Amino acid sequence: MSDNKNLSAVEGIKQKSKGLRGTIQESLRNEITGSISEDDQSLIKFHGMYQQDDRDRRDERAAKKLDRLYSFMIRLRLPGGFLTPEQWVALHHIAGDYSTGVIKITTRQTVQLHGLIKSKIKPTIQAFNSAQLDSIATCGDVNRNVACASHPKQSPVHEQVFAYADKISTLLKPKTRAYYEIWLDEEKISERSEEDPLYQDRYLPRKFKIGIAIPPNNDSDVFTNDLGLIAIIEDGVLQGFNIAIGGGLGTTHGNQDTYPRLGTVIGFTDTEEKVLKMVYEVLTVQRDYGNRSDRKLSRLKYTVDKYGADWFRAEVEKRTGFKLEAPKPYTFTQREDYYGWEENHEGLWYYTLFVENGRVLDTDDLPMKQALLDIAQTGKANFRFTSNQNLILSDIKKKDKKKIQEILDRAGLIRHTETASRIRKNAMACVALNTCPLALAEGQRYLPDLISRIEPILEKHGLSDEQIITRMTGCPNGCARPYAAEIGFIGTAYGRYNLYLGGDRYGERLNKLYKESLDEPAILGELDTLFGEFKHGRHAGEPFGDFAVRKNWI
Amino acid sequence: MLATVKQNAFQELVSGASHEELVWMNGFLAGVLSVGGSLQSAAGSVALATDPAPVKLTIVYGTETGNAKGLATRLAAVAKQQGVRVKLAGLDQYRTADLVKESYFVVVVSTQGDGDLPVTAVKFYEYLKQQQPGFSHLQFAVLALGDSSYPLFCKAGEDIDSLLEEKGARRFFRIQKCDTDYENDATTWFREALSSLTQTSDRAALVASSPAQTVVQKTGRKIYQGTVLSSVNLNDQGSAKETYHIEISAEGVVYEPGDALGVVPENPQHLVLEVLSLSGADPEKRISYKGAESTLLHLLKTKLNLVYLPERVVRKYAEVVQQDIPETRIGLVDLLKIYPVKDAAQFERIVEILEPVAPRLYSISSALSANEDEVHITVAKDRFEVNGETGYGLCSGFLSSLSESSAFSFYIHPNRQFRLPAPEQDVIMIGPGTGIAPFRSFLAERDAQMASGRNWLFFGDQHFVTDFLYQTELQNWFETGVLTRINTAFSRDQEEKVYVQHKMLAQAAELYSWLETGAYLYVCGAKEPMSIDVENTLLRIVSEQGGKTEDQAAEYIEWLKQSSRYLKDVY
Numbered sequence A: 001m002s003d004n005k006n007l008s009a010v011e012g013i014k015q016k017s018k019g020l021r022g023t024i025q026e027s028l029r030n031e032i033t034g035s036i037s038e039d040d041q042s043l044i045k046f047h048g049m050y051q052q053d054d055r056d057r058r059d060e061r062a063a064k065k066l067d068r069l070y071s072f073m074i075r076l077r078l079p080g081g082f083l084t085p086e087q088w089v090a091l092h093h094i095a096g097d098y099s100t101g102v103i104k105i106t107t108r109q110t111v112q113l114h115g116l117i118k119s120k121i122k123p124t125i126q127a128f129n130s131a132q133l134d135s136i137a138t139c140g141d142v143n144r145n146v147a148c149a150s151h152p153k154q155s156p157v158h159e160q161v162f163a164y165a166d167k168i169s170t171l172l173k174p175k176t177r178a179y180y181e182i183w184l185d186e187e188k189i190s191e192r193s194e195e196d197p198l199y200q201d202r203y204l205p206r207k208f209k210i211g212i213a214i215p216p217n218n219d220s221d222v223f224t225n226d227l228g229l230i231a232i233i234e235d236g237v238l239q240g241f242n243i244a245i246g247g248g249l250g251t252t253h254g255n256q257d258t259y260p261r262l263g264t265v266i267g268f269t270d271t272e273e274k275v276l277k278m279v280y281e282v283l284t285v286q287r288d289y290g291n292r293s294d295r296k297l298s299r300l301k302y303t304v305d306k307y308g309a310d311w312f313r314a315e316v317e318k319r320t321g322f323k324l325e326a327p328k329p330y331t332f333t334q335r336e337d338y339y340g341w342e343e344n345h346e347g348l349w350y351y352t353l354f355v356e357n358g359r360v361l362d363t364d365d366l367p368m369k370q371a372l373l374d375i376a377q378t379g380k381a382n383f384r385f386t387s388n389q390n391l392i393l394s395d396i397k398k399k400d401k402k403k404i405q406e407i408l409d410r411a412g413l414i415r416h417t418e419t420a421s422r423i424r425k426n427a428m429a430c431v432a433l434n435t436c437p438l439a440l441a442e443g444q445r446y447l448p449d450l451i452s453r454i455e456p457i458l459e460k461h462g463l464s465d466e467q468i469i470t471r472m473t474g475c476p477n478g479c480a481r482p483y484a485a486e487i488g489f490i491g492t493a494y495g496r497y498n499l500y501l502g503g504d505r506y507g508e509r510l511n512k513l514y515k516e517s518l519d520e521p522a523i524l525g526e527l528d529t530l531f532g533e534f535k536h537g538r539h540a541g542e543p544f545g546d547f548a549v550r551k552n553w554i
Numbered sequence B: 001m002l003a004t005v006k007q008n009a010f011q012e013l014v015s016g017a018s019h020e021e022l023v024w025m026n027g028f029l030a031g032v033l034s035v036g037g038s039l040q041s042a043a044g045s046v047a048l049a050t051d052p053a054p055v056k057l058t059i060v061y062g063t064e065t066g067n068a069k070g071l072a073t074r075l076a077a078v079a080k081q082q083g084v085r086v087k088l089a090g091l092d093q094y095r096t097a098d099l100v101k102e103s104y105f106v107v108v109v110s111t112q113g114d115g116d117l118p119v120t121a122v123k124f125y126e127y128l129k130q131q132q133p134g135f136s137h138l139q140f141a142v143l144a145l146g147d148s149s150y151p152l153f154c155k156a157g158e159d160i161d162s163l164l165e166e167k168g169a170r171r172f173f174r175i176q177k178c179d180t181d182y183e184n185d186a187t188t189w190f191r192e193a194l195s196s197l198t199q200t201s202d203r204a205a206l207v208a209s210s211p212a213q214t215v216v217q218k219t220g221r222k223i224y225q226g227t228v229l230s231s232v233n234l235n236d237q238g239s240a241k242e243t244y245h246i247e248i249s250a251e252g253v254v255y256e257p258g259d260a261l262g263v264v265p266e267n268p269q270h271l272v273l274e275v276l277s278l279s280g281a282d283p284e285k286r287i288s289y290k291g292a293e294s295t296l297l298h299l300l301k302t303k304l305n306l307v308y309l310p311e312r313v314v315r316k317y318a319e320v321v322q323q324d325i326p327e328t329r330i331g332l333v334d335l336l337k338i339y340p341v342k343d344a345a346q347f348e349r350i351v352e353i354l355e356p357v358a359p360r361l362y363s364i365s366s367a368l369s370a371n372e373d374e375v376h377i378t379v380a381k382d383r384f385e386v387n388g389e390t391g392y393g394l395c396s397g398f399l400s401s402l403s404e405s406s407a408f409s410f411y412i413h414p415n416r417q418f419r420l421p422a423p424e425q426d427v428i429m430i431g432p433g434t435g436i437a438p439f440r441s442f443l444a445e446r447d448a449q450m451a452s453g454r455n456w457l458f459f460g461d462q463h464f465v466t467d468f469l470y471q472t473e474l475q476n477w478f479e480t481g482v483l484t485r486i487n488t489a490f491s492r493d494q495e496e497k498v499y500v501q502h503k504m505l506a507q508a509a510e511l512y513s514w515l516e517t518g519a520y521l522y523v524c525g526a527k528e529p530m531s532i533d534v535e536n537t538l539l540r541i542v543s544e545q546g547g548k549t550e551d552q553a554a555e556y557i558e559w560l561k562q563s564s565r566y567l568k569d570v571y
């Protein structure tokens, strides 16, 4: 099968981990460091956590003879990004009690808490557990949180599609009980009793992501996933899904073998049973053929390109025992969230709140976190997250809408959502500094300021109402999917970004590198020129990304 | 009539003598005259007449940092050489029931705190206080160790001296108060005291020559000029504490792990200026204080304690200004504001009653074997609230404000009671908070010695993230095996408070097995409540692990203390 002569170090760690247990318990007991052993750092990801340290504080703490300020980030498993109001209340308090207090909505519809110190992990997980929440397999070499089109108004079959997210997540969950033993004090059953036919003891060669889209909105950026499912709906009835494989964005500066790739649609299948079977076997093929020696080249996209999409489809079909049908036609015409109030086919109401970079917190001018708590405490709204890092107050009965509106209004959240510029509402940044160990430059801490400086330039050119998708990441891993943006900023060093142009508006064409390592004045200078040309040279209605391609800027 | 030398000696003899002694001298001289012979024979005969048997002498000591003990031991050797039968005991070990059997009794005792007895002497003192007078058989002499930079110089010695007298015991020799350079004064005094007992030496001659007091120069203690190499607050943002690690360079500085650094803090400039302006006195006026002359400005800045005056000083202040002042601790500035002095002259009288600034000690946290010509200290900035305002400790405030390359004077206060054992012995160190300081020194020393004995540290503070003093250094020592075990207790990281003693208890079996195999146990840090809780926990561990009754456990601990295997440096 795959050529794996020199297995990467992580492979060894997984195999001897005794079902992802490793020495995590010992690491937790170590009283003199806030960190856990290196091997355990790899394993704890499978339990939904990353060890990090506050990079802003490294030098100062070293001078104080203090170890790095280690803490853990925890990411919840929320297939499709849904919480009941009770769960939001629990999340609110857990964030306040154990983490930095900021609730971070991610680009894959879930939430992260940062800054948990080692001794707070267990209480946090236990509190989540009491709220029927867990963080299993949200990180690590397994299937991650399943993303799904977020807004129920998108289609009467939304709920039906949405249910797939949960089913797939359950189907692909690792079987080990380690999570329950380590964090929830469940008594240990024999290790051998946990046969895991899917993951075995090797798990996958690398992370694996699944996204589901409901055309015409591609808010879940379905083609950037290892495995994308595109719902095919005819006459208001769900027919099945087109299947796309081999999406993935991460690259490494200076490593020519790495590249971003959008998924390739390989066919269509209809029933739930068949869909789940297909999904499952795509994972087993990747498990058996993925590269296990170089983690930079181990995502599904490289396996697909190495063996070819046709071979891959055939191999999957062999394993499922049935063939895929030809893909069905679909069209995407949007990727933006539906900000503000919307009603679905059942007469339920939805308010999409703009949450800049997904950071829910209280500031002096915007008590967002408090208002959301107040809303959750009414019990009248569910919480949904979007892949654009926003939040939808959901499934609100008509009679309760006024109450929710009032709370939002009082906190200034309606104004906040309505008055934010179009460019800002279509922008995303990743976490980056100060917690992301891989960050080379700022992300979410900087983009809001940069946008404030881009706004007047757009205004100058009369482009303020233009929908342009802008995304920034602190490194080339692509967590805010900048390769699938019309304007992509990818950090190269502190204060410097590569500028990417030419992605389309709907996430069906990647952008390309335009200029390297620009600082802020250079970025603003470039954009001023580009916007000027765009204003005067565009065809009517032509999106900025398409114009960039037509002009051969890249 | 007498030659000056003789007259001086005679006067000293008389003035330093108690009533009984005068009576005795009177009789003695009468005896000399009556036989018409020489002093020599008279002395012999008198001594023979009163005490024909060889002199039996008991020397007891009360010590905190080992000076009194070391001295008492040397004195005992001197006495032995002279054929005196000597018994030597620490006051904490001394069987008070034996007091009735003693004849000659020498107490060597230091003063601690603010004129307090050393902890080891408290039990003895309290016992004696309870007794009825009736110790007339007991002949005593007190050798008091102290430090004249403290306001109550040798107060503990004085207290024991007068208590013995109060209980009817007879002072066979005057009290000697010794400053930090006590060696000469003490041995001279002792030889004199001895000769007052023994038949062999010529007491009068000895007394007459009494060279030590006039000839021997006061050496004082060695004052070093330190330069701050670096100073860093070890606590991170968000901590309730500020603990400064200060590295000081001082050429030729000599100390051992376990010693402390002493500083006499200066008063802040603004305080001095405020006092001066309230007093109306001339800062340049030369004033004599305790036998030395300097300008008023200099006195106020460097010598006198102006803050938080003790009640006894407030009382004296009230007498000078002739006003009714409640006897509570208060600063001089407030006194001057509320109860002003009449004029500059009256202020000079206030100066006379002010006390010197007491030195402050800081356990040394470095070892010369690792850092030659350097001394490191670990200073907790003392913070307190007065009338809703935040105040800072005089010395810790001063030290923590020192920036790189600033200079200040210090001395070394040796602590001979707090020493590392031989390299092959195991060591258990319990040092929460700034109690970690001497153990950083210990570990550096054991590291440099490549000591084969094991080292186990218990550390504690409020929060793991912000208050883990010397975390990375301890991690390194753990990784390189210098630290065999380390346990930490962070009291405020969880609902219930967790302290070092809880961690000791959690390791009870292992801890007891270390003790059983000869480990030395050290405790440093807060006297209360830490060192008391730790001791109670030790008792519990010894009793539970060793299957001992409470009494047996207490004996075990006592035995550890006696074998110098349980040592405390608490404050």
Ligand code: SRM
Residues within 6 Å of the ligand: A050, A052, A073, A075, A105, A106, A107, A108, A109, A110, A111, A112, A138, A144, A145, A207, A209, A221, A224, A247, A248, A249, A250, A251, A299, A358, A429, A430, A431, A432, A435, A436, A437, A438, A477, A478, A479, A480, A481
């Ligand atoms: C939180 C989030 C960004 C955000 O601001 O929302 C995020 C944050 C991180 N990502 Fe990501 N990624 C996030 C979505 C993505 C996406 C977008 C997506 O999936 O839609 C991508 C690009 C798609 C892809 O996977 O190719 C992405 C590609 C990466 C990569 C590159 C993977 C690769 O194949 O090269 C890494 C690095 C790695 O895995 O080695 C990475 C690693 C990381 C880590 C965990 C850094 C690390 O490995 O130590 C970041 C944690 C930062 C922090 O302090 O929170 N993250 N990451 C997103 C969480 C999604 C979730 O809920 O699961």
Ligand SMILES: Cc1cc2nc3c(=O)[nH]c(=O)nc-3n(C[C@H](O)[C@H](O)[C@H](O)COP(=O)(O)OP(=O)(O)OC[C@H]3O[C@@H](n4cnc5c(N)ncnc54)[C@H](O)[C@@H]3O)c2cc1C
Residues within 6 Å of the ligand: B260, B265, B307, B308, B331, B360, B361, B362, B363, B364, B378, B379, B380, B381, B382, B383, B384, B386, B391, B392, B393, B394, B395, B396, B397, B434, B435, B437, B569, B570, B571
């Ligand atoms: C053997 C030994 C070793 C030691 N080792 C260390 C060590 O390693 N590290 C360390 O940090 N300390 C150590 N100490 C303690 C240190 O010597 C000092 O006692 C401590 O720093 C406080 O001194 P200060 O001059 O800062 O405070 P001070 O000015 O003496 O104040 C002390 C207390 O007096 C009261 N007070 C003072 N002024 C006022 C006022 N105006 N109004 C009301 N109340 C007031 C407050 O309660 C205050 O907390 C040690 C002590 C000893 C005896």
Ligand SMILES: Cc1cc2nc3c(=O)[nH]c(=O)nc-3n(C[C@H](O)[C@H](O)[C@H](O)COP(=O)(O)O)c2cc1C
Residues within 6 Å of the ligand: B062, B063, B064, B065, B066, B067, B068, B069, B109, B110, B111, B112, B113, B114, B115, B116, B118, B145, B146, B147, B148, B150, B151, B152, B153, B154, B155, B180, B361, B413
């Ligand atoms: C904390 C502390 C407080 C002291 N207080 C006094 C005091 O009030 N009066 C005094 O004369 N000496 C005082 N001294 C000085 C000691 O008595 C002196 O250093 C003596 O040599 C110590 O003897 P030891 O080692 O036997 O305890 C104090 C010393 C320390 C360490």
Ligand code: SF4
Residues within 6 Å of the ligand: A430, A431, A432, A433, A436, A437, A438, A439, A440, A443, A473, A474, A475, A476, A477, A478, A479, A480
């Ligand atoms: S893109 Fe890079 S910097 Fe941003 S969160 Fe992901 S890994 Fe970190």
